[in-house]
Amino acid sequence: MKIYPELGRSAFIVPTSVIHHLGSASGSELAVLLYVLSKNNFTYRDGASAIGISEKAFREAIEHWTELKVISRDPADEGADDTSLRTLERKQKNTKRSSSLPAYTTEETAKFLETNAGTAEIIDSCENIIGKIFTTAETNIVIGLLDHLSLSGEYVMLLFAHAAKIDKKSVRYVEKLALSFVDRDITRYTELEAELSALELTEDTLKFIRKLFGIGRRVFTEKEKNMVKMWCVDFGFGNDIIEKAYEITANTTGGASLSYANKVLENWHNAELKTLDEIEKFSEEFNSKKTSPAKDKLKASSSFAPSFDSDEFFESALKRSFDEDI
Numbered sequence: 209m210k211i212y213p214e215l216g217r218s219a220f221i222v223p224t225s226v227i228h229h230l231g232s233a234s235g236s237e238l239a240v241l242l243y244v245l246s247k248n249n250f251t252y253r254d255g256a257s258a259i260g261i262s263e264k265a266f267r268e269a270i271e272h273w274t275e276l277k278v279i280s281r282d283p284a285d286e287g288a289d290d291t292s293l294r295t296l297e298r299k300q301k302n303t304k305r306s307s308s309l310p311a312y313t314t315e316e317t318a319k320f321l322e323t324n325a326g327t328a329e330i331i332d333s334c335e336n337i338i339g340k341i342f343t344t345a346e347t348n349i350v351i352g353l354l355d356h357l358s359l360s361g362e363y364v365m366l367l368f369a370h371a372a373k374i375d376k377k378s379v380r381y382v383e384k385l386a387l388s389f390v391d392r393d394i395t396r397y398t399e400l401e402a403e404l405s406a407l408e409l410t411e412d413t414l415k416f417i418r419k420l421f422g423i424g425r426r427v428f429t430e431k432e433k434n435m436v437k438m439w440c441v442d443f444g445f446g447n448d449i450i451e452k453a454y455e456i457t458a459n460t461t462g463g464a465s466l467s468y469a470n471k472v473l474e475n476w477h478n479a480e481l482k483t484l485d486e487i488e489k490f491s492e493e494f495n496s497k498k499t500s501p502a503k504d505k506l507k508a509s510s511s512f513a514p515s516f517d518s519d520e521f522f523e524s525a526l527k528r529s530f531d532e533d534i
Contacts, residue, residue: 220245220246220361220362221326221333221362222241222242222245222329223278223325224328225276225278225325226241226278229278233272236259236261236269237269237272237273239259239261239269240255240259240261240266240269240273241269241278241279243255243258243259244273252266277325309348309349309352309356309387310352312351312352317344317347317348317351320355321351324355326361327351327361329361330350330354330361331347333361333368334350334364337365337368337372338368338371338372338377338379339377342379346379349379349380352383353367353383353386357386357387357390357395359386359395360397363396363397363400364382364386366397366400366401366404367382367386370385370404370407370408373408374411389403406441409440409441410433410440410441413436413439413447413450414428414433414436416447416450417436417466420450420451420454421454421466421469432466435466435470439470439473443473443476443477444482445476445477445482446484449483449484453473453476457469457472
């Protein structure tokens with residue numbers, strides 16, 4: 209029987225050496241190990257509290273797994289009163305990063321796999337995520353991400369999960385993505401998680417906009433991508449609000465202009481409107497305020513008096529502003 213882990217957007221590595229100690233480990237020791245493996249940094253006090261055991265028991269469990277060489281202490285934390293620990297897979301190096309990964313010889317690869325527990329498991333997980341067995345060159349790329357860029361195993365697996373989700377199952381793509389994030393100093397798992405969430409939301413919104421605005425196969429410009437990211441990530445607008453902005457754009461300009469829709473959405477954001485209901489309510493209140501008793505009397509006194517529609521006034525003013533910018 210084969211079982212595949214549901215990695216989702218969060219996962220951590222368990223060294224295979226643990227298997228040899230399952231029969232002798234207590235429940236508390238196993239709980240402590242899982243806690244250790246799931247955290248970058250922690251204190252004995254916090255760990256004991258999270259698991260529900262005494263601090264003494266927590267320390268003893270740490271010593272147990274350390275003696276078995278399943279985990280190791282971060283040397284920088286030795287001697288501290290409230291020691292924080294890291295797993296072997298999480299040791300960070302002050303490695304000078306560059307725009308490319310180094311080449312590894314067969315001997316260097318074998319030595320890294322031997323001296324860095326958990327690396328083989330990380331590689332296996334990445335292969336399972338994108339559904340292929342890595343070549344030697346691809347394996348070396350993963351090692352480069354862990355060794356040269358000092359990225360955690362969880363970080364690397366999340367990159368592969370993202371690549372699989374957007375159907376770009378290429379190790380080279382993951383390498384390129386990792387280098388770009390490191391260049392922007394996005395090196396922590398939580399930072400990557402937030403960045404990928406924004407990226408995936410933007411990609412989904414771009415697909416929606418491509419169909420809504422009838423853009424076809426044309427490639428979005430960087431300016432347009434940044435504009436759309438602002439709508440869905442920074443402003444927090446959903447597709448329903450973007451569609452409403454499109455309707456106003458089409459009715460006013462007779463076309464599908466992303467720049468004009470951007471002005472509409474910026475106006476709503478500046479007015480602190482966050483939902484479609486708020487936008488429609490705002491429009492109704494605006495119309496109500498613009499219709500005074502005096503104007504109603506004047507309108508009724510003459511059949512030739514022009515009617516006034518606040519939405520038309522708003523759209524006209526917005527169109528003038530848009531025309532001036534272009």
